[in-house]
Amino acid sequence: MNKFLERLQSGKTLVADGAAGTNLHRMGLLPGIVPEDLVLDQPELILELESAFASAGSDIILTCTFGGTRLRMKDSKYAARVVEVNTRAAELAHKAASIRSGILVAGSIGPTGLLMKPYGPLSPDEACAAFSEQVQGLVAGGVDMLVIETMFAFDEADAAFKAARAVTDLPIVVSFSYDRGVRTMMGVKPAEMIKRYKGIGATLVGANCGTSLENMEKVVQEYAAAEPGFPLWIKPNAGLPRMQDGDTIFDVTPEQMGEFSRKFVASGARVVGGCCGNTPEHIAAIVKSVN
Secondary structure: OOHHHHHHHOOOOEEEOOOOHHHHHHOOOOOOOOHHHHHHHOHHHHHHHHHHHHHHOOOEEEOOOOOOOOOOOOOOOOHHHHHHHHHHHHHHHHHHHOOOOOOEEEEEEOOOOOOEOOOOOEOHHHHHHHHHHHHHHHHHOOOOEEEEEEEOOHHHHHHHHHHHHHHOOOOEEEEEOOOOOOOOOOOOOHHHHHHHHHHOOOOEEEEEEOOOHHHHHHHHHHHHHHOOOOOEEEEEOOOOOEEEOOEEEOOOOHHHHHHHHHHHHHOOEEEEOOOOOOOHHHHHHHHHHHO
């Protein structure tokens, strides 16, 4: 049996990792540099961050491939090496995961940054081709599962899911970002989302990024009301960012993340973690709280 499915069947709440982008910027990633470039240029930086999450108690480490399609990497010097970048990212995550027995690696698949037709230039075939290429690299690197995350529209998430399923039978998580409270920027509602992706075979559905913890709690409750008992993947921001003396600040404390994570689990979350602003300290607090 797949390792992730086996862990789900155990009934234990799993804790995913925290943020990649905001932590890498805190560690010295310069504005304008594509995080995926670090996979080949500064792998030690990614390994340091992912190892910190593993040490904090994460059961799942995501690859540093949120923008790992050729469409999003078009300005990267490695735009022609997408498969290699994704494969190497998965191998780095596995190296970080080796710090403790049983840690899983999830392949992160984010949006392309382009709107689909008729709202933008991207066709379904182009999207599928780009996602397929990324998935091939992640699978070659040995990921245990795939996470299609921070989506806001059905058409692009559908393309990613279709491409992934054509390449592999690994478990797939689909996670949307509700940046309009309990709606995405394209108007998708949690109840609509969970019914759609449960229906086509997602192992978990969920939400990441978004706005406040209070709004995320409402999203979780709407998921649970629409499909009681279906397992959820929940990774909220540490609140909304604000600028202070030129720095980006997230005000939610590790203790607050832990408190809300307990609420999410009580409502049906099987995997909890953090998105933007969540440090290894936040993850350690979530681990302590839910376990």
